[in-house]
Amino acid sequence: MSEAIVSAYISRKLALVLPIVFIFEGCIESFDGKSTDYENSLVVDAAISDQPGPYQVLLSRSRPFGTANSLPQTGASVCVTTLEGVCYPFKEVAPGKYLSDSAEWRGQPGTTYKLEIDVNGIHFESSEELLRSTPAIDSVYYELEERYTDAEEVLSGIALFVDTHDENNSTKFYKWTSIESWEIKIEYPIDFNLWKCYDSDTSKIIQIATTRGLSKNVVSRHELNYVSTEGFRLGSYYSLLVQQSAIDQKAYSYWSEIKQSNEMAGSLFDIQHYPIRGNIYNTSDAEEVVLGYFEVLSIQDKRIFISRRDVKDLNFPGPSCYSVWDGPPPDPRFLPRRCTDCTYHGGSLKKPDFWPN
Incomplete structure (x- = not known):
């Protein structure tokens, strides 16, 4: 995998957490704290860029507080699609780890992408994300x-x-x-x-x-x-x-909350004090908590x-x-x-x- 898409191979340890009333900044929806069962939530770590692939999508399930390891989500169908309906599939190469075909494609600035995941008949997808150009x-x-x-x-x-x-x-x-x-x-x-x-x-x-x-x-x-x-x-x-x-305000708000929640660790998959929703949701149940963020990036290094x-x-x-x-x-x-x-x-x-x- 190229340096430009290295995603900081991170320890994945999400926890069952105490409900806290919190309003997310910008476009991220609010969390009212009414639902307290976040065990077994789908956790997504996914990014594509304008750099050579392959790109990876990591899928797991959140675990109760004090559990050492996350549970990889195996057997999923993963695809990144364009507005024109072109699907770029990802293949599971290890439990919970899905890779794209690096020889087939890379992200194009100005193109909008969406992540789609099917797990046991349940369909998850991200919001549509524009791959915007990044200044040097x-x-x-x-x-x-x-x-x-x-x-x-x-x-x-x-x-x-x-x-x-x-x-x-x-x-x-x-x-x-x-x-x-x-x-x-x-x-x-x-x-x-x-x-x-x-x-x-x-x-x-x-x-x-x-x-x-x-x-x-x-x-x-x-x-x-x-x-x-x-x-x-x-x-x-x-x-x-x-x-x-370059990211948009929605992504900035999301990462600001992750940073505030876990300043020292700085990882999506370290223990969080409250569930921070990203841009991925269950298309049949908007109330289901899905953790993680689908990033679409151009990179200057x-x-x-x-x-x-x-x-x-x-x-x-x-x-x-x-x-x-x-x-x-x-x-x-x-x-x-x-x-x-x-x-x-x-x-x-x-x-x-x-x-x-």
């Missing part, structure tokens, strides 16, 4: 910065920001996905082939912004991430891929690379393996594996295609 990213940059932890300890690191604007004024709502990649270099490899690994992670923090109410359609210094010198991220070479999409030399003025922890020996070890074979094998830390030996030589 002006810049992605970083600044050295110290911050305090909750324990009042000082962290040394970098804050990463994005700037953008829309001179055509076609959107006032923005959403970003950040994908980190970094080198892992260990101090005393026994085998030189195990000296350097590569790892990556997609941020689970929901990043959205609006220029509504501003005199200019400009987003300036929107913080995407803070990376400290702890761990391996800034120890050798670090990269951040930023993917930007920009990548930044940061070397250890670029951030040499930060405070880095001392070599961790020196604590095993009083000074450099006489023989690496006597060191623990964390000091001699980069794969111990979860990295891959395969260098990413985009990584500099």
Whole structure:
């Protein structure tokens, strides 16, 4: 699957929740709290874009509070359709995971799409969603910065920001996905082939912004991430891929509520304090709670690379393996594996295609 449609492979743990009276902003319908049974609700995580596929649709069922794992929804019929009635089918490749045919199609800006799902004779569909064009990213940059932890300890690191604007004024709502990649270099490899690994992670923090109410359609210094010198991220070479999409007010309101409900986790499928309805519904029963959102996105991206030399003025922890020996070890074979094998830390030996030589 291409980077542009990576959807932050997320842990899916929806809960049975306490009823809370809440009115959603904008076009999202209100929730009156009268119905309290949200166990076994259909949960949908779905997106298509103008980037190469395949695209994926994840289907599951919500579980009671305290249940560790969600229940995948298998055996569904999944299709993305256009206003002209063209159906692009998705095939179930793993329990609850449905993929499109990447060679067949990709989303086209200016086209309206709808997600349709059939489960055991029940038909679900999304509202019609326009794939709107996204303005380019002006810049992605970083600044050295110290911050305090909750324990009042000082962290040394970098804050990463994005700037953008829309001179055509076609959107006032923005959403970003950040994908980190970094080198892992260990101090005393026994085998030189195990000296350097590569790892990556997609941020689970929901990043959205609006220029509504501003005199200019400009987003300036929107913080995407803070990376400290702890761990391996800034120890050798670090990269951040930023993917930007224009969204509408309805999607912005939805993600605002998800963000507010679960600020730290930032995931649709983490435990929510109340059910947040998206743009998907049961066509035969509008009162049934369906959780999730069908996103139709165009994507503009920009990548930044940061070397250890670029951030040499930060405070880095001392070599961790020196604590095993009083000074450099006489023989690496006597060191623990964390000091001699980069794969111990979860990295891959395969260098990413985009990584500099």
